[in-house]
Amino acid sequence: MPMLNTAMIWCMILLFLFRPALAREGAEFGIELFAGALLPYLLPYLILTQWLLRLPGREPKGRTGTYWKTYVLGAFGGFPVGAASVAHLVKDGRLSRSEGGFLTAVCHAPSSMLLVGFVGHELFGDAKEGWLLMGVIHSVNLVLLVAGTLYFRSRPAGRTPDPPVHKVRASPLTASLKESSQTIVLVATSVIFFSAVGTVAAELLSSITGMGSTGAGLAVYPVFEMTAGLRMAADALAGLPAHGAVTALILSMNGLSIHLQVAVIARGAGIGLRPYVAARLIHVVAVPLLFVLVA
Numbered sequence: 001m002p003m004l005n006t007a008m009i010w011c012m013i014l015l016f017l018f019r020p021a022l023a024r025e026g027a028e029f030g031i032e033l034f035a036g037a038l039l040p041y042l043l044p045y046l047i048l049t050q051w052l053l054r055l056p057g058r059e060p061k062g063r064t065g066t067y068w069k070t071y072v073l074g075a076f077g078g079f080p081v082g083a084a085s086v087a088h089l090v091k092d093g094r095l096s097r098s099e100g101g102f103l104t105a106v107c108h109a110p111s112s113m114l115l116v117g118f119v120g121h122e123l124f125g126d127a128k129e130g131w132l133l134m135g136v137i138h139s140v141n142l143v144l145l146v147a148g149t150l151y152f153r154s155r156p157a158g159r160t161p162d163p164p165v166h167k168v169r170a171s172p173l174t175a176s177l178k179e180s181s182q183t184i185v186l187v188a189t190s191v192i193f194f195s196a197v198g199t200v201a202a203e204l205l206s207s208i209t210g211m212g213s214t215g216a217g218l219a220v221y222p223v224f225e226m227t228a229g230l231r232m233a234a235d236a237l238a239g240l241p242a243h244g245a246v247t248a249l250i251l252s253m254n255g256l257s258i259h260l261q262v263a264v265i266a267r268g269a270g271i272g273l274r275p276y277v278a279a280r281l282i283h284v285v286a287v288p289l290l291f292v293l294v295a
Helices: 002-018 020-054 062-075 081-091 097-106 112-124 127-153 172-209 213-224 226-237 242-253 256-268 274-294
Strands: none
Touching: 002 020, 002 172, 020 062, 020 081, 020 112, 020 172, 020 226, 062 081, 062 097, 062 127, 081 097, 081 172, 081 256, 097 127, 097 256, 097 274, 112 127, 112 226, 112 242, 127 242, 127 274, 172 213, 172 226, 172 256, 213 226, 213 242, 213 256, 226 242, 242 274, 256 274
């Protein structure tokens, strides 16, 4: 595996060296996507949820209440708000690491504002499509949440990590701004990097296979960066019956950019990723199928 990673990195370095203008174009595309489609929908909700989690007050009674509160705060805020919220609760000693792994898997969905505003209004020209996609995605998540809640209720409570000792406790707003800024930098970095990689890879695929640039982009971008894949799907399939199903598939795949964001945040709190991987596989099968059935 280390040899494979080394070879892959050197291949990307060589591609960037031989096609610097294309790599720059991809990075600029990533910056445009981040600034126009992600930052306005993600940042306000991320700050507010992190702020709310830090406010003193009564905690939910029992683990079930904590799970549902975390889902409401995390899943509707978009990637990676759910992972960031769960990681904070694990670090704070309010969830065990096994519970954190389960909640990281289910508190994972595109932002409600992204689905309705960007996907529905901008890409489909109809907010109804965004609402329908949101309903399908959260229906699958809620089934997993109920199943996981029943499982953990039947087992003894796991040991929670010891909460950190704070010599000077910052205000909830200050702490939320600090942690949100770190998450936003992670999101921006991964989106820009994988957009550049996707642009170069799409051009390489097009030159090798003779595919058109739009078709190559549609084949490559969803693997690396979800938002870029959604844009490519809209360019290639707008007005066609397959557009909705392909969009649902891209939203359930997420792309390496989002998976890397979640992995970095989860590993920082010692949270395992096996439940997350299993949930993503379920989404890839269930979300497009359900969307086709109800659309």
